[in-house]
Amino acid sequence: MKASWNIFLNDLKNIGTNWVAAILIGGLILLPSLYAWFNIEASWDPYGQTDQIPIGIVNEDKGAIVREEEIHVGDELVDSLKENQSMDWQFVDRELAMDKLEYGDYFAVIIIPENFSERLGTVVSGNPEKANVEYYVNEKINAIAPKITQKGATVIVEQISSNFISTVNGIIFEVFNDLGIELEENLPDIERFEEYIFTLEENLPEIYELLNETITDADRAGEIIDQAQGLIPQVEDATTSGLQTIDDTTDFLQTAEDRLNEMAPKIDEELANIQRMVMETNEFVSNIDSTTIDLTEGNPLSETLPEQIDTMLKSIDTIEEALIQLQQQNDKNNESTDEQTEEQDSSNNQETIDQALNELENMEQSLRELQEQLSAMESFLTDKQAEVDETFAMIKDRTAKANERVDEFVKEYKETIEPTVKEEVSKAKETLANARDILVTIQSTIPEIKNMLNRTDENLSEGKDILDYVSGEFPYVQDKVNELADRIRTVQDDTDLNELIQLLQNDPEAERGFFAEPVVLNENKLFPIPNYGTGMTxxxxxxxxxxxxxxxxxxxxxxxxxxxxxxxxxxxxxxxxxxxxxxxxxxxxxxxxxxxxxxxxxxxxxxxxxxxxxxxxxxxxxxxxxxxxxxxxxxxxxxxxxxxxxxxxxxxxxxxxxxxxxxxxxxxxxxxxxxxxxxxxxxxxxxxxxxxxxxxxxxxxxxxxxxxxxxxxxxxxxxxxxxxxxxxxxxxx
Known part of the structure; x- marks a missing residue:
């Protein structure tokens, strides 16, 4: 190892003593660091300079009309890209964009087609179509640039999709919210409707029975209308005849009233004569004393009294004749009208006249009895002087009663008979006038009634057809009502309407924001690397x-x-x-x-x-x-x-x-x-x-x-x- 260490120390000595070797070794020491530093710096933030990458944007979108509103999604996209600095967006036409892309001035071209808004608008139709965005890239220019530009195109599509989804779902949830509020407001009506359906289902057999009865009644009503239409001419004739009868009766009453007015002075005069003669007779009889009568020389009573009685009987006949004529006139009135009120008035007149005639008849009977008694008295004067006084007393009594009866009749006639007859005649005339007005109104209404009957006949015919149709469709309606009732029961079992209302009610803006970004990525960096250069170090x-x-x-x-x-x-x-x-x-x-x-x-x-x-x-x-x-x-x-x-x-x-x-x-x-x-x-x-x-x-x-x-x-x-x-x-x- 010592020898190896000596070799190492000798190398260091040689490097230190040879300046050329030192320079070369220094270069060898520095060169690798330059290799690392240049590459790390170059890759420090390669995606931070994408705003220098030119991308052509061609907007050919012509817009569209959706639900009577004009939309231009292409223009909105261009406006948003003008504020986007992630790429060097170049807004040009198709020809220039494709030329620059082919030459290499543009790395990519994005073309928004003319039907872009129209395709997006089909979402509200029954057959929605996807919108297309054309993307052209020159991959020859650089290996990484196409990936970066593709990411830019993807971002555009994602932005359009996000905005579109958020907008559409915002509208949908606004509708849901309004629907939820409306459902909540109409919940009592909905519940009542459910009860109506169940009640209808329960009463369907009875309804069907009533429907059949109605059809039968409609048939009967048609027959009645036909009969009524057949009776219209008879009604017209009856009203015409009734008017003529009322006019004739009115004329009879007027004639009767005129004759009554005409006879009234004469009757008054005759009544006055009768009253005067009865009074004179009564006074005369009262002044005669039966003891002073000389039967052998003739009785003055037999000479004057019969004559007065005859005169009174003639006056009574005259009054009776007048009353009988009035009675006949009243009978004609009864025959010319069939109104109940007029019959009652005429009946009252008849009773009054009959009562007067009875009274006159009684008076006449009394006078005739008196006359007979006078005759009897005259025949028996010679034989029955003893009875003269008694007969005379009876005559005095009867003349007194006759006087009273005449006074009562005159009073009754003046106070009751004559005013009652006049009043009843006046009422009868008024009643006939009212009856005539009614008949005139009825007569004027007959054409309208005819039209009404004709319309009713037509409507009844149409109604009968509808009833027949409804009757024929009733089994189908019954099945549908039963089906609807079963569905309501199923919904009630499976769904709580209050929960559905709460589900529909929402905040449309919050829902719009949710669908614009339904998932938020909460990025948690376990070992954070600030940039690409650090990651490549x-x-x-x-x-x-x-x-x-x-x-x-x-x-x-x-x-x-x-x-x-x-x-x-x-x-x-x-x-x-x-x-x-x-x-x-x-x-x-x-x-x-x-x-x-x-x-x-x-x-x-x-x-x-x-x-x-x-x-x-x-x-x-x-x-x-x-x-x-x-x-x-x-x-x-x-x-x-x-x-x-x-x-x-x-x-x-x-x-x-x-x-x-x-x-x-x-x-x-x-x-x-x-x-x-x-x-x-x-x-x-x-x-x-x-x-x-x-x-x-x-x-x-x-x-x-x-x-x-x-x-x-x-x-x-x-x-x-x-x-x-x-x-x-x-x-x-």
């Missing part, structure tokens, strides 16, 4: 350390010039110390530069540097051993191993996304564990993973030491032959 740092090793084996020799005094193992370890020392300096510059020059956000600075030194030591061991043991072939192997590790270590893409070959070799590559170890220092340490990675790195380093320290001389014997043979070509050194 472990890969580019490890890559720079390996590249630093490749530079060393490319410029520095793995052998010494005076090796006669040293064994192969001593040379291997002695020059290995030199390579590892330079590799440490390379790693320190790279890691410290990442921290302070690029200001990469690293969680554990110390461990970042320390893990870098470990990776450097292992990598130097590997590449140094390959070249030390295999010579130029080892250089090629180190380069091949670098290529495989860049692709298969998972430094840029997850291993699961790599082809199967790289997934298989991934566990056998030093980069796999070195990059993972550096990521622990950058993002946050999980010590179990650190131990795992350190163990595998040390295994790779140990294998390199075993091959270089113990197999170098054996292997070199075979490789020296190959090396000498390659020198003979004059191409290899």
């Amino acid at each position: 472990p890969f580019y740092t490890v890559l720079a350390i390996w590249v630093g090793g490749l530079l060393l084996i490319s410029l520095l020799s793995t052998d010494i010039h005076h090796k006669e005094n040293y064994t192969g193992r001593q040379i291997y370890f002695g020059r290995l110390f030199t390579f590892i020392s330079i590799g440490f300096l390379q790693t320190i510059i790279v890691t410290v530069g990442n921290i302070f020059l690029l200001q990469v956000d690293i969680s554990h600075l110390f461990w970042f540097i320390l893990f870098g030194l470990l990776c450097s030591a292992v990598f130097i061991m590997i590449v140094y051993t390959l070249v030390s043991v295999f010579g130029d072939v080892g250089k090629a192997l180190a380069i091949i191993l670098l290529v495989l590790q860049i692709a298969g270590s998972g430094g840029t893409y997850p291993v699961v996304l790599l082809p199967k070959f790289f997934q298989v070799i991934n566990p056998f590559l030093p980069f796999t564990y070195a990059i993972d170890l550096m990521r622990e220092a950058v993002g946050g340490i999980v010590w179990e993973r650190v131990v795992h990675d350190v163990i595998f790195l040390m295994i790779f380093g140990l294998l390199a030491l075993i091959v270089g320290g113990f197999l170098k001389e054996t292997i070199n014997k075979q490789t020296d032959k190959l090396k000498n043979k390659s020198k003979e070509s004059g191409i290899f050194h």
